[in-house]
Amino acid sequence: MTDTTTLQYTKSHEWIQKQGDLVTIGITDFAVKQLTDLVYIDLPDVGRTLDAGETFGEVESVKAVSDLYAPIPGEVVEVNDSLADDLAALSDDPFGRGWMIKMKVADSAAGESMLDHTEYEKFCASEEH
Amino acid sequence: MWSESRSLVMGTQPSTLPNTCVLMIDKTGRSGAENMALDEVLLEECLSSGQRFVRIYTWREPTLSLGYFQKSLDDVATLGRLPIVRRLSGGGAILHHHEVTYSCVVPPGNEWQSDPTELYRVVHDVIIESLFQVPYECQLEYRKPTNPNNSEFLCFGRGDKNDLISEGHKIVGSAQRRRRGAILQHGSILLKRSHYTPVFSGLSDLSNREFDLKTLKTDLGRTIAESISENTISDSPQPEILDRVNRKSSSYIVSIGDDLDC
Numbered sequence: 308m309t310d311t312t313t314l315q316y317t318k319s320h321e322w323i324q325k326q327g328d329l330v331t332i333g334i335t336d337f338a339v340k341q342l343t344d345l346v347y348i349d350l351p352d353v354g355r356t357l358d359a360g361e362t363f364g365e366v367e368s369v370k371a372v373s374d375l376y377a378p379i380p381g382e383v384v385e386v387n388d389s390l391a392d393d394l395a396a397l398s399d400d401p402f403g404r405g406w407m408i409k410m411k412v413a414d415s416a417a418g419e420s421m422l423d424h425t426e427y428e429k430f431c432a433s434e435e436h
Numbered sequence: 437m438w439s440e441s442r443s444l445v446m447g448t449q450p451s452t453l454p455n456t457c458v459l460m461i462d463k464t465g466r467s468g469a470e471n472m473a474l475d476e477v478l479l480e481e482c483l484s485s486g487q488r489f490v491r492i493y494t495w496r497e498p499t500l501s502l503g504y505f506q507k508s509l510d511d512v513a514t515l516g517r518l519p520i521v522r523r524l525s526g527g528g529a530i531l532h533h534h535e536v537t538y539s540c541v542v543p544p545g546n547e548w549q550s551d552p553t554e555l556y557r558v559v560h561d562v563i564i565e566s567l568f569q570v571p572y573e574c575q576l577e578y579r580k581p582t583n584p585n586n587s588e589f590l591c592f593g594r595g596d597k598n599d600l601i602s603e604g605h606k607i608v609g610s611a612q613r614r615r616r617g618a619i620l621q622h623g624s625i626l627l628k629r630s631h632y633t634p635v636f637s638g639l640s641d642l643s644n645r646e647f648d649l650k651t652l653k654t655d656l657g658r659t660i661a662e663s664i665s666e667n668t669i670s671d672s673p674q675p676e677i678l679d680r681v682n683r684k685s686s687s688y689i690v691s692i693g694d695d696l697d698c
Contacts, residue, residue, distance in 0.1 A: 319616065341551065346586060347505040347526075365504070369553055369596070370527035371612035372504045435550050 309402040315418050316427035317378045322402065323418055330381060330418070332363075333406045334397070337431045342368040345394040350407055355383045359417070363408060379417040381410035457488040457540075457665035460672055461657045468499035468521035468532065469685035474673060475539045476524055477680045479613065479620040482541040488665050489541040492657040494649070498533035498632060502690060503591070503611065509692060511589035515632050520690040525611035525622060528591035534628035534638055536649070538656060540664055544617025552619050555664075556598040556610050559621065562663040563600060563608055566655050567639070572647060574639050576600045576607055592626065592636045605637045625656070 314322045320338035324331045339345070347367040357363055357377040364375040386408050390396060397405040412418075422430060466474070471493055478489045499519045500512065503526050512520065515531065523530075540559060542548065548555045560578070567574040579599040588594045591609045600608035610623030627647065628638040640646055661668040673681070 343553070349505070367503075367505050367526040369598075369612075370503070370525065370610070371552065371614055372524065372526045373614040374616070376616075 311402055312424040314402070315378075315421035315423060316430075317376070317421055318430060319376050321376060321378050323378050323421065325418065328412055328415065329384070330379060330410045330412050331406050332378065332408050332410065333401055334366075334375065335427070336401045337434075339397050339401050339405075342366060342371075342373065344368050345397055348390055348394060348397075348407075350386050350388070350390070351383050353383050353386055357381060357383065357410065375407065377410070378421060379410070379412055380414070381412035381417070383408050384411045385409035455488070455666040457490055457661045457668050459657050459661045459668050459670050460489065460491045460493075461653050461670070462491070462493040462672075465494040465496040467496050467685070468501060468519050469688040470681055471495060471537070472501070472521050472523060472688040473681040473684035474677070475541075475620055475622060476684060477673075477677055478539070478541050479524075479615060479618060480680075481677070482543050482620075483616055483618050486543045488543065489539075490657055490661040490664065490668075491539045492653045492660075493537050493539075494535075494653075495532040495537070498531065498630065501530045501532060503527045503529060504613075506589075508589075509690075512692065518632070520692075521688045522690050523611065523622070524613040524620060526613075527609065527611040528586070528594045529589055530591045530609070530624050531630055531633050532624065533630040533632060534626070534640075536625045536627060536653060536656065537622060538625070538660055539620065539622035540660060541620050542618065542664055546617075546619065548619065549617065552612060552614055553598070555612070555619055555621050558663050559610065559623070559660055560598060560600050560608060562659040563625065563656065566659045569655075572639070572643075572652070574602060574607075574643055576602050579606070590633065590636075591624070592633070602639065602642050605642060607639055607642075627652075 314324050316322050320335045322333055322335050345366055345368045350364045359380045361377050362374045363377045365372050387406050481487055502522045564576045567576055579595055579597055579601050581597045586594055592606050599606050608625050610621055613620040626638040628640045
């Protein structure tokens, strides 16, 4: 079980978990709840280099396609290919089995301006009202 | 009109009139690729300026638009040789023939941010209201809640709770693209049965009446724009917008044999 208080978040509802120069990226339970029934996902190929804020994939739910954004720059080194056939993992365990990509980052300080858990919870509360 | 709209579309203070919508009603049909590219350019404009847009348009020739994730073209052959484009939005394929399409774009921070699916209801509610009035007098209603049927290739063969139906026939279906908090929503209003898809009836078939397309487009444009904004300004796409459309449009064209991996 991932300790969500140790993660960092974006206002577009991505989360990252840093382990040295390796960063795991996914979308939050709040985002999954907003998206409701997910039917398709498209993720990047390993080796792709992403800038911060660049689209790295798309998800479809209720006939709506939403973009996914890389919170920090880096190179994609691993992709959760099983998600396409098991989108329930995103709903059931968005911070664990629902991870999307892993990136190698050059800048160890990348992501320091992202929201911490408390800030993200406040942001979500403000979005709901 | 242009100078007023220009400041809204390109201006540096998009929040000056946050609830003003630019309404574009196309007089003639564009190609499928142009229609899809123009919707995307308006989404980009909305993201950069905060401007809301509504478009009402038709298609120059019968055209099939595929949902963003529809990769198989196995079912296309049964419809004959038609131009094919890929939409930015999801859902099933739509045959754009004897129909009217609307699109609307709202910026980040919009009223439907916490649940963007509510925008389907906002727009569909005013379509119900608009088409109930004289001279249309059509009774549309939401499909009863049911398990979504997403397996059919064509959108009008699918069903979900936001569809508008008349006498059991699906008449209106909409889909969205969400980008950085902005929403592009477009939808198809089926007016008449197409010989390409004779199984789907349109409003005219069900009411045994023909509708004046120009009046219908004007009425739909006005009511949809009023549903998402407090003020409406009528305009048409300006040259620099059309330049961007021209640069993008070829990317929307799908050819049989294309690798459709998204």
